[in-house]
Amino acid sequence: MTFQYTASVTGTYLIDMSASFYGTVLYVRAGGCAGAELACDSNGGNYVSESRVTVALTEGQSIVIVADGLSGSRGAFHLAVDLLPPCPDTDLGSALPLSISGTTAGAVDGLRSNLCGFGRGPERTFQYTAPVTGNYIIDTYGSSYDTTLYVYDGACAGTELACNNDARGVDAQVTVPLTTGQSIAIVVDSSWNGASGPFNLNIRLGPDCPETDLGSTAPVSVSGTTVGGPNALDERCYNSDIGYPPNEGAPERTFRFTAPVSGQYLIDTAGSYTVLYVRDGSCGGPTLACSTGQIVIDLVAGQSIVVVVDAPDAYPIDFNLHITPPAICPDTDLGTTLPVASSDSLSGAGNGAGASCGGSFQPERTFTYTAPVAGTYVIDTFGSVVNTVLSIRDGSCSGSELACSQYALGTGQSEVQLDLAAGQSIVIAVDGNYADAFNLNINLAPSCPETDLGSALPMSISGTVFGAADATSGSCGGTSAPERTYLYTAPVAGTYLIDTYGSSFSPVLYVRDASCAGGELGCNAAYYSASPSEVLVTLDAGQPIVIVVDSNAWSGGQFNLNISLAPTCPESDLGNSGRAAASGATGRGLNAMSGSCGGTYAPERSFIYTAPVADTYVIDTMGSEFAPVVYVRDAACDGAEIACDSSGLGMLVPLAAGQSVVIVVDGQYSSGDFVLHVTGRSSAVTHTWVGGDQAAPSDWGTADNWDPNGVPALADSAVIPAAVANQPQLNATAGISDLTVEAGATLDTQWSSLVALGNVDASGAVVGYGGVRMIGSNATVRGTVWYLTIDGIATAVGPLPASQSIQINGNLIVNGQQVTTQYLSTGGQTGALTMQNPADAVSVTVSAYFSGTNTTGLLTNGVLSVGGSFTSGNPLSFVASGNHRVVFNGASTQYVYFSYPVSSHFQDIELANSSGAINLNTQAVANGMLRVAGSIPQTLAGSPYYWRPFDVGGVDVDGAGLVVDHLQLRIYLGQIVAFDNVKFQNYPSNATPLVVSHPGAASPFTINNLAFLTPTSASYLSVTDTAPADGNVLTLNLVCSQPLDGSARTSTSGGAVVHWLPCAPATAAPTVTPIPSDTATATPTMPPADVIPTPTATAGLTPSATELESPTATPTPTVTPTPSATPTP
Missing domain, CATH: 2.60.120.380 (Jelly Rolls)
Known part of the structure; x- marks a missing residue:
């Protein structure tokens, strides 16, 4: 747009143009639109700054001001013309030192520095004349706001000599060399935030350079601060971490030092973040070295240098300076x-x-x-x-x-x-x-082998590779690393296991025949710190070998060397009882096998077991100190694998009567102590808690606390009665089949987890942070469990009234029950919540997070109440349909997030928040109804950073109403039961906030008190009749809207009709619009987001309020001239 302006007085005029969300260009031409260009500026798309120019005009001179957009951008803007005061406006004379106070409040924002700061605020200008030649330090120390200080040579139009922002906190300081009689213009401006307020301005003569003479004594240390120092020197130093730190705006301190002897000196500011540089002879001498904290420099006796301690940025620092003389060599x-x-x-x-x-x-x-x-x-x-x-x-x-x-x-x-x-x-x-x-x-270096171990069997020794020599290496490692060598003679023929179990690092272990130069019999390098290296060698009686414990270039330390006869497989027989158990450690076992689910990098132990009867056997390692990998092979160690488990939760293995299997306890990358249980389901026992053991009366893992005596295994059931004084506590992970906690009883899991293979009846309470983990595929659950994890399939058979967290990695079937929890989440490959019963009621008070499997057909009924945040993190992880409803009933702002808002969606959604908004951080879809009722107004807000739609199948909004904030609401193909008392606000100036698509009905839809509170250059609403040929015209009657008549900002298609009607008289009865029979039973289906039409915004600048009421009005930007201007479009 173009504007003509005529200067009323001679002077310098500031013209600036500010806008939001787009880049601007401002230029001025003499006389008319074809005149010579006097000035031009662009904010470059930087929305926090404005385009601005200054022009010198004489009284009566006319100019044309052009307000333009950058690269085709357009929008609203603000244009201002101001007459600048004389610059500088105050003469400070030549006093030295000088301190004054003032304020920038009420001053004009007319100047900008080209060297530092943004200067977006009013400034004061001062003229000062140097009484003597020297370095002048000018600062604003003690000011009450964030200042920027800059200096021009001579006058405000002169060359900019220096600029600083934040030399000490928010205060500024510059140092300028001046000669006697030289005048400068000093500007006290604002920093980037445009603030103003009281300030101090101080001028003093800087010190001599160097300031301090350290003499010729070394070593020398001195502490100081650059606060108050001059800013007369600068240097740039390379540092691989931070590049070249600029220090032009930082004060410095200078020191003279004279080398007492010739040699290499270390100069450092260890413990301080500085720019440190050395100049030869004087402050103006050549730079000998520069670094960001330490310098090594060769000096000759009597050579004088100037050491400069500077800062890497404008902020002053405290520092410690050290000068270390050359070392005496050798000492x-x-x-x-x-x-x-x-x-x-x-x-x-x-x-x-x-x-x-x-x-x-x-x-x-x-x-x-x-x-x-x-x-x-x-x-x-x-x-x-x-x-x-x-x-x-x-x-x-x-x-x-x-x-x-x-x-x-x-x-x-x-x-x-x-x-x-x-x-x-x-x-x-x-x-x-x-x-x-x-x-x-x-x-x-010792000879090889260093030590003769003799022939003891078994044997274990300890040693270290620290201080050893590097004379050899094996085929699997040990190059360029020290080793220890041992001679060993086999006492009997057999297969020997040589390992380094218990070492502090992962040694390289190899064995050579007869001598250090003999052939290699085996080599192994375990690259996991908890895994030993081990070698199996077959030896004859009396055969000598050399064992080498080597290291690698990146690790070494203490080691153990163990020699034993290798175990056979299977190592132990568990017999043929219906209940069998074993314990041991995998660390000294062989690493000869692995299962389909792991075990490649760790040693294992093997057991043979024979099933006494045909049954399903529960095999678990509950109570082990690490997480074993357990696998089962048919008949022998090399038999076919029947089952494998790396979860540590156990497995069910069907066996025939008399069938023998090998059970292998292995590890992933670790080893340790383990407990192994094998229990036939027909041999399972129900244990009742009795407590009372003198040593540990509440310990779940104490056998004497149970009747019959013995700790329940994963196949067993447990009953906790209320009448026992000492209620049980878990001190380690435990397993159970069915768990019954009777009313009045309590099980405290503390920090350990209780794994349940079967049903959980917590009519009393299961407390503690470890919680219960249900792994059964056909289990039931009821009662109070603080922390409940479902890895299998569990059906609620009673209320779950007071959970703190429910994690569903399998499936929880609500089954018409009431479930209440603070946190609910689904995850894993199969995690899902099933709500198919109309009586299903799930209440989540803090956070509902769905990132599990496809829930199509699983969320068809019931009510999910959410009092906090709602997140759908995976495709199809929340697919509601049928009569399912989500109610947002929190007491503060609630956040909704869909990672995949097309495949995952709500069915019906109800807003019932008592305080705060429901904030949609992403696009969202509700295929059913959006419902709002009650006496508390609801707010549905979009992301403040992105303009996104919320698609709903229908609306039933009444009562106190709804505020739609920075969000486009799109109503498609559903029912319009009611849509009263709805306000749209804070939408972009070229956006359409409401979109209605509907096949039409026999009667009009009446909407009361619909308000559009933000001007737009597009449409307030876009209405489409999606079935124009059916004879039912989609008609909307908008009664008592704001604005009263928005027909000029209404878009219709498909024959749809929108009437903007006046408010009814105060005595008139409210309009009641029945649900049209031809749409009341419609089942809405949302179209994909990529095919939903979005109305095209009307091109052009944002209109003024007058234009919204009168489409023929000419848009007129606000112009604030000083003196008056006459804008001419």
Whole structure:
């Protein structure tokens, strides 16, 4: 749009244009539309800033102002013209120092810095003239709001010399070099938020550079702060983590230092986040080094440097500066002693040249050592407090580097191995990450094998690879890592199991025949820390072998070496009783088998069991310390697999009378102690809780607390009577078939889970956070269970009145019962809630989350009441139909989220929130009715960030009414029972908030008190008769709407008719519109979201309020000129 403006007085004018949700362009032309362009600006699509220009005009001069959109954007805007005051408006003279106070409140927003800040707020301007030459520090310390400070040379139109925002908190500070008599314009502006308020302005002369002379003593440490320092220097330093930190807006501190001796100096601000740089000779000298915290620099004796401690951004910092002199090298002569076990500390040590693998910026100790004999030497720092870097140089501190180590074997210590000649001298440097104690060990590498274990059987020893030599490796690993070697002689012929069970890391284990150079008989490397390496070898009596326990480059430490005869498979016979049990540990077993559900990477134990009778047998490992993998093979260890379970919940295995099976207890990636139960269903026992054991009167796992004596197994049932004084508690995971907690009784699961294979009757209560996990496929449930998990199929046969959480991984059939819980969720491959009975009533007070299986046909009846959030996370995870209804009845804002809003949807939805809105964070669909009734108004809100639709099959909205906030409501093919007292608000300015599609009816639909509270350039409502040929015209009578007549903003198609009717007289009876008989029984079916038509918004700028009432009115933007302007469209 174009506007003509004539200047009433001579001066500089500010013209700005602001808009929401689109980019703007503002330009000014002299005289007329074809005149020369005087100025142009665009906000570049940045909605938080405006397009603005300044132009100098003489009295009577006319210009044309063009308000345009960026890249075709369009919308509402605000145009303002202001006469700027003189700049600078106050002369401060030449006083030094100077402090004044003022306020930007009521000032004009006319200037912007090109160097920093946004400056979106009013500013004050000041002229200042330097009385002497020097660095001037100007700040706003003590101001009451977030200021931006910038300085122009001479006047406001001069070159911008400096700018700062937030030098200390919200205060600003700049440093500018000025000569005697030089004038500057100082601007106190706002930061990005456009605030204004009282401010302080302070001007002082900065200090000399450098400020402090540290002399020539080293080491030296000094603490300080950059607060109040000058901002006269800057430097950019590369750092691989943060790139080049800018420090142009930050104050700094400067120090002179003179090197007392020649050498390598360490300069650091350890513990402070700084930009640190060194200049030669003076503050203006060349930069010798720059870093973000530490510098190593070579200096000659008497050389003076300036050390600058700066900040990486505009915020001032506190810092500690350290200068460490060159190290004396070597510190200590270790002589020719062998072995060496030395302890020392890096405290007070100097810093040398560092090493190829690290340590350049840290202190070190250096040692001379002379090899007494020729051989392979192992030098390490294991046992040190500090993380070390170990470097070896030939002959002297300046000799060539022979070896370097850091983080050996995954530790913070170091180890090197090198060959030395007799009499050869080396320099050992131990570097550290800080100044603390370290160990230095020197040993001659041992011969191979190191140790003779003899012929004991079985045998277990312990050792460590720390400090060992690296002389060999196996086919499966051990390269470039130290190892220990052992000679062992087989006492008898047989198959031997050699393993490292109980080690602190995963060793590489290999066996060689007869000697260290013999052929490899076996090699194994377990790459899981809890899994031992193991080798099976068949040996003759008297046969010698060399066993090597090796490490790898990333781990090492303590190990166990175990030698035994390998067990046979199966190892144990469980017999043929209807109830059998065994316990043991898998850790020392073989890793020779695995099941279809796991067991590849862990050792196992095997048992043979013979079924006494034809029955279904429950096999479980309840009470084990880890999660075993259990599999069953027919007849023998290599027989066909019958069943496999890795859940730890047990399995049902049908067996014939006399059938033998091998049961294998294995692990996934772990091993440990286990308990194995085998129970025939016909041998199951019902145990009644009696309590009273003196040692543990409430422990579920104590046999004496049950009658008959014994802890129930997964196949057994348990009864908890109320009359027993000591009610049971779980201290570990347990299993049960049927559970009965009688009225008045309590079972406390504490933090352990009770697995139920059968029915659960909690007429009393099951409390505790472990809860009950139902795994049966045909179970029933009733009563109070705080935490209930359903992995199988459970049917409610009574109320579930007070659950805290119900997790459904299988299926919960409500079966006409009342279910109340704080949290309800479905998940897994089969998780579903089944509501098919009209009496089904499920109440979720906090969160309902559906992410399980396809629920088509499962949610057909009953009422799901939700008092908190509702989420459907998977396709088809909530497919309601029939007469199913969801009622939102919370007491605060409730959030609804559909990840897949087409395949998952509501049927009927009722809004009954007592306080707050129902917020649809995504598109949503209700194939049935949207119902609102009662005396409390309801709010249905969309996401504040996205404009989305809510599709409903029909509406029955009455009572106190409904507010639809930033949401498009689309009514399709359903019933319109009532739609009264509905307000639409906060929709986009080019959107249509209400869409109605209907086949029409014999009588009109009357809608009372429909309000559209936000102007739109599209339509208030779009109405379509979807069956124009049936003779029933879709007619809507809108009575007493807001606006009273919105016909100009009404879109119709298919012959639909909309009447905007006046309000009825106060004495008139309310209109009652019957449900048309031809639509009352319609079963709505929602079309897919991608085929639902959306009305096209009318192009153009957002109209004014006048235009909404009168379609012929010309849109006129608000123009606020100072002085007056005459806009001409």
